[in-house]
Amino acid sequence: MRIGAEAGERQNMYSAAEAGERREMSVAAEAGEWQNVYSAANAGGGRKRQKLQGAAGIGRKRKWQRKAVKGRKKKEGTGHMPMMHRDMMHKDMQEDLMMDRRANILVTGGSSSGKTVAACNTFFKMTIGGGVGTEVSFDLVANGDAAGNDISYFAELYRGMVKGKMPVGNTENDIYEMAFRRNSERVCQISWMDYRGSLRTRRRGEDEEKWEEFLAMLEHATLFIYIISGDLINDYISIKDGSLDDTMEKKEKEVDIAVEVANIKALMETAKSIREDAMDTPILFYVTKSDLIKYDDDGRKIDGLISFLKTNKLLESNHKIMGCHSTLGRDLKLSGDNEIIAGFEPEGFEIPLMLTVGYAISESGKEWEQEEMARLDAAITSYEVYIMEKNQEKGRIDSQFWTKLIGIMKKDRAVMRELENEIEDARKHKGELEAEKATLEQNNRLKQYSKDILHYIEEEAKGEYACGISADGEKIPLGEFFFN
Numbered sequence: 232m233r234i235g236a237e238a239g240e241r242q243n244m245y246s247a248a249e250a251g252e253r254r255e256m257s258v259a260a261e262a263g264e265w266q267n268v269y270s271a272a273n274a275g276g277g278r279k280r281q282k283l284q285g286a287a288g289i290g291r292k293r294k295w296q297r298k299a300v301k302g303r304k305k306k307e308g309t310g311h312m313p314m315m316h317r318d319m320m321h322k323d324m325q326e327d328l329m330m331d332r333r334a335n336i337l338v339t340g341g342s343s344s345g346k347t348v349a350a351c352n353t354f355f356k357m358t359i360g361g362g363v364g365t366e367v368s369f370d371l372v373a374n375g376d377a378a379g380n381d382i383s384y385f386a387e388l389y390r391g392m393v394k395g396k397m398p399v400g401n402t403e404n405d406i407y408e409m410a411f412r413r414n415s416e417r418v419c420q421i422s423w424m425d426y427r428g429s430l431r432t433r434r435r436g437e438d439e440e441k442w443e444e445f446l447a448m449l450e451h452a453t454l455f456i457y458i459i460s461g462d463l464i465n466d467y468i469s470i471k472d473g474s475l476d477d478t479m480e481k482k483e484k485e486v487d488i489a490v491e492v493a494n495i496k497a498l499m500e501t502a503k504s505i506r507e508d509a510m511d512t513p514i515l516f517y518v519t520k521s522d523l524i525k526y527d528d529d530g531r532k533i534d535g536l537i538s539f540l541k542t543n544k545l546l547e548s549n550h551k552i553m554g555c556h557s558t559l560g561r562d563l564k565l566s567g568d569n570e571i572i573a574g575f576e577p578e579g580f581e582i583p584l585m586l587t588v589g590y591a592i593s594e595s596g597k598e599w600e601q602e603e604m605a606r607l608d609a610a611i612t613s614y615e616v617y618i619m620e621k622n623q624e625k626g627r628i629d630s631q632f633w634t635k636l637i638g639i640m641k642k643d644r645a646v647m648r649e650l651e652n653e654i655e656d657a658r659k660h661k662g663e664l665e666a667e668k669a670t671l672e673q674n675n676r677l678k679q680y681s682k683d684i685l686h687y688i689e690e691e692a693k694g695e696y697a698c699g700i701s702a703d704g705e706k707i708p709l710g711e712f713f714f715n
């Protein structure tokens with residue numbers, strides 16, 4: 232009964248036009264992956280959020296962390312050689328780390344801001360489109376049955392766009408699950424949520440559920456992504472440069488801008504109220520439809536965004552801030568009834584995803600290195616303690632009065648040899664751990680992977696699609712947001 236209900240609910244999310252094909256694909260998949268999320272949404276209260284988190288795989292203790300704890304426990308006894316199955320632990324941790332890593336991409340923004348077009352183009356480019364990168368390649372693959380359906384769904388929307396049809400607006404939150412790969416190795420899982428709702432008013436009834444889902448994602452979002460439509464930035468520029476006279480139109484646009492600013496502030500406030508690390512979590516201002524900004528130059532498009540943020544005091548929050556933009560085509564032409572007539576050449580869509588994944592991997596690389604360092608330091612210390620204890624035992628034998636009188640007795644000689652062997656062994660292990668510590672940084676694969684992603688964004692996208700933004704509105708390198 233429950234599964235039946237899920238299927239029904241999920242179907243409503245797609246417009247009648249898509250329903251036919253999508254329905255067939257969805258029903259079976261609902262039973263598995265999606266069920267957790269949506270039955271959770273039906274359950275109500277705090278449970279709902281917990282379950283949603285469970286389904287999104289957030290908040291779970293990582294396997295390798297549990298192992299590391301076990302490893303430490305073993306060494307606690309004294310007198311025994313510290314137990315360090317170093318090689319085994321090391322490999323396990325690296326592997327577990329890869330698949331437990333998640334990037335939670337929460338895309339917020341006003342209605343018609345371009346969220347669905349962004350999701351569709353991102354997923355198309357990184358799945359069916361063949362991925363990105365030259366030296367190192369990146370792509371997305373299905374992660375579970377529902378994800379396979381998501382790919383077909385986006386392929387369908389994309390095919391529509393190629394033929395001129397824009398995606399139809401949806402009315403529910405949607406969460407898409409994929410796995411991110413680097414050179415065909417899965418390095419990170421992705422949850423992408425397209426949030427369809429107001430950021431400022433907490434409404435009742437059905438919307439309450441959307442809001443709960445949204446909060447769960449906001450709490451675990453890797454970055455805060457806020458979409459600003461290029462036409463709003465263009466309006467801002469036109470008001471500023473005086474090309475819009477003091478007309479009704481200008482007044483209307485001023486209201487739109489004020490509403491957008493209020494939405495952004497609401498997002499920041501909500502984030503602060505539900506997570507302690509809100510201020511340490513970067514905000515990505517993502518300008519969609521950048522073809523609608525009247526400048527040709529990409530750098531100037533970003534300048535327009537920066538000016539908008541600065542004027543509206545959105546850079547003063549102490550958040551780390553990044554900006555980026557994308558477009559369906561520099562010379563895109565739309566008809567009166569929203570059909571693409573010409574110029575369909577999508578650009579920049581993979582950047583927000585690459586930034587989020589790169590940041591997530593970078594953060595987890597940092598965490599891994601700190602934890603590894605602590606583990607190695609603890610192990611090295613325990614070997615030092617062990618060596619000291621063995622030396623004390625040797626000392627005790629040495630200082631026995633008959634040792635001084637007649638030299639080491641025969642039975643003690645064997646004990647001494649044993650002690651010396653143990654000390655030598657321990658020194659060897661300690662040396663290995665020290666060597667491991669010295670090469671830890673270069674063995675940090677996550678750090679390398681995040682560097683590859685940063686390199687892609689900076690080189691392939693030539694720095695024109697994305698940059699960091701300082702509190703006083705200067706462009707700063709994206710590298711400052713990454714662990715290096």
Ligand SMILES: Nc1nc2c(ncn2[C@@H]2O[C@H](COP(=O)(O)OP(=O)(O)OP(=O)(O)O)[C@@H](O)[C@H]2O)c(=O)[nH]1
Pocket residue numbers: 341342343344345346347348349397398399400401427519520521522523557558559560563565569
């Ligand atoms: N010029 C231009 N228009 C775009 C671009 N991307 C989207 N649009 C227009 O913006 C409209 C809305 O895009 P969507 O992706 O559906 O926006 P959304 O945020 O998902 O909208 P809702 O789900 O209804 O809130 C499209 O129908 C297009 O008319 C772009 O790159 N350039």
Ligand SMILES: [Mg+2]
Pocket residue numbers: 346347348399400401
């Ligand atoms: Mg949409």
